[in-house]
Amino acid sequence: MERRVQKYLSYFLDECSEYSVIGFFKHYDFAPSEKSDAHVALNKCLEYMCSSSDPELKSKASKIKKTLKDDKYKKDINAFWVSLSQEKKKQTLENRIKIVEKKSKLYDAEQHATMKKLVYEQDNCARENFRNAMIKPPPTPRSRKRKSENWPEHDKNFKMRLFENQSESEYEVDGSDESSDEDDMVDFDGISFDTFTETSKTEGDRWTLKSGEKLRDLLIRMTSKSIEQAKEIQMQSKGIKLDASILSIIRLGLSSIIDLSSEFSGGMYLWFGEEWLDLKEKVLALVNIKQKKFEGVVNGDIDKLEKLCNEYKYWEARDFIHEKLKGRPNGTTLQRQIMKIYFFIMDMFLENPYIFVNKEGKKQDLTEIEFALKVFGPILDIIFSDVQHLVKLKWGETVSKATSAGRKIDLQIKCQEGDMELSHSECARSTTRVKLIKDRSKCLRTNKCVLDQFLKHNLSEDMVENSAIFGLQFADLYGQVIGIDLLDEGLYFGFEGPSFRFPTQLNDIAILRQALEVLYYFKDNIVRKAEALSRLNISNPIYKNFHTEIVSRPHHRKCNFIRPTYFTPKGQLKNEMSICSREETFSQ
Structure with missing residues (x-):
């Protein structure tokens, strides 16, 4: 032998x-x-x-x-x-990503240390040099030359510096907008932050920390402090853009939002010190963020599919789904939807195994729109196919009417009748830190606007207690449910729901089960809100014609808890530090 x-x-x-x-x-x-x-x-x-x-x-x-x-x-x-072969290349790629992420964390730590040093630098000579440099008139950019000729001399230098030190804003300029930059430029140097701190509108105990300080008072104080520190950084680091995460936190603070996911370097968790974990536990006990597991026939079908795919019997798995779907429906709506999604995913990969990862194991260069068209959109369309009488999905940078600033949203879910918005979601092409933090800040604030509109209706006590608005944050093939709720006067809490990932290849299909469980949990929350609104008269055409304006006030307790939402004014898009001149919006 x-x-x-x-x-x-x-x-x-x-x-x-x-x-x-x-x-x-x-x-x-x-x-x-x-x-x-x-x-x-x-x-x-x-x-x-x-x-x-x-x-x-x-x-x-x-x-x-x-x-x-x-x-x-x-x-x-x-x-x-x-x-x-692809699995080995994928493993190599993941190892490289871990090395890059480790280096990125070291860089973030160094950058944070540099900023901290700038904030507390008190050298009088250095301050004088900065002051002289700021007074010196900067060169006029060619594109702004004509407009600057009409400005008063004392305004000209200030505004040109705003344009020179511009940082990226989340605002999408509307072609129909006719407001000029000057309209939003107001001198707030003589206005104190405390001047706009409004007293409580309601009776009763407010959320208080162990120290005895009211939670909202701490939020106001720390937001004000962050603004002052950001001003100091900008003044001392001429020509250097502020970290986008700092600006995102300030926007949330100005919107009365405490983001419980803000646990990165320099994040909101630092504002609350040792009380952060207790606060987080208290909030999460009041919201339901646990998805249900699939059971019964659905669970059995998925087990069978995963077993076939684990044995690389992909065509046999596809035939199994086809047998389940052909002919007259003999299963539940949920079962047929799940089978349709698996059939769609398997068909996509069998037709093109390299749709997301090429033959060398590297990620394909896809845009956020391509991710939406290839994966997110078709799957969500199937999931919501049985409730089209209640809701509709609007994809592709549609303008939100719930936000007074008219922000553009990647995915809006609205009531089928009327214009009531139920959820906002954002998509990104990659999982870069800055983009994720900015999208999280924007998504929480736009969903806060949806929540405020929802709470302006006469809702049942059950809906008031379960008023949280949920959205989705997509990046690459990853996703996470995020939510926001109003739990006390002027205190909104942003929180994370379950996260998920879509498969990159057929040998990765086992992760699809958990992704679908999360998305059906998201759907259930949307449908509950839509059903509650459908029981009101807001979709009745006769009622709508006589009640175009909201005049009456709802009777539930949360209607007096609502506070305004901060968005970067249109005239300040070229410099996010202009936020610091708008402190009063926070506490109205």
Whole structure:
């Protein structure tokens, strides 16, 4: 007996109920580079078994040779090697990403230390140099030259510095807007932050910290302090843009929002010190952020699909779904929707296995719109297909009427009748830190506007207690549910729901189950809000014509808790530090 045969024959000698070619390759853990050696080893074993006097070995060899002649099984074998190769490249890519993320954290720590040093620098000579540099008239950019000629001299230098030190804003300029930059430029130097701190509108105990300080008072104080520190940084670091995370936190503070996910370097969690975890626990106990697991027939179907895919029997898995879907519906709506989604995903990957990752294991360069068109959109359309009488999905930078600033939203979910908005979601092409933090800040604030509009109606006590508005934040093939709720006077809390990921290839399809469980949890929350609003008269055309304005006040307790939302004024889009001149919006 050859040494090679002796080494690999043990697979067929073990007491195992089933033997297969793919099982042989997996048992000996052949690498993609050993594909030819693996096939040679298999053929040598089969030759020995066929010439053996043992009838059982001959029978096994005969069955395996028969499967090797099956064209469908040949495709499965080829798919096994392709998937194995892609899995190895994916692992290499993930290791590289971990190294990059580690380096990124070190860079963030160094950047934070540099900013801290600038904030507390008190050298009088340095201050004088900054002051002289700021007074000196800057060169006029060509695109702004004509407009600057009409400005008073004392305004000109200030406004030109705003344009020079511009930082990216989340605002999308509307072509119909006719307001000029000057309209929003107001001197607030003589206005104190405390001047606009409004006293409580309602009776009763407010949320208080262990120190005895009211939670809202601390939020106001820390937002004011962050604004002053941001001003100091900008004054001392001429020409350097502020970290977008600092500006995002300030916008949330000015909107009366405490973001419980703000646990990054310099995040909101630092404002509350040792009381942060207790505060987080108290809030999360009041909101439901746990999705339900699939059960029964649906769970059984998914188990069957995952088993077939784990054995690289992708075409057989596709046929299984097709059998479930063809003919008249004989299952629940949920079961058919789940099967449609799996069929869509499998069809997409069988047609193009490299749609998200190329043959070298590198990510394809896709835009956020392409991710939405290829994955998010079709899946959410199927999930919401049975409630189209209640809600409609609006994709692609649509303007929100709930936000007074008219922000553009990647995905709006609205009531089918009327213009009531139920949810806002944002998409991004990559998982970069700055983009994710900015999208989170924007999404929480726009969903706060949706929440405020929702609370202006006469709602049942149950809906008032469960008033949280949910949205989705997508980046690459990753996603997370986020929510916001109003729990005390002038205190909104942003919180994280479950996160999920869509598969990059068919050998990754097991993660789709958890993603769908999360998305159906999201759907249930949307539908509850839509059903509550449908029971009111707001969609009745007769009622709508006589009640175009909201005059009456709702009777529930949260109607007096509402506070305004901060968005960067249109005239200040070129410099986010103009936020610091708008402190009064926060406490109205």
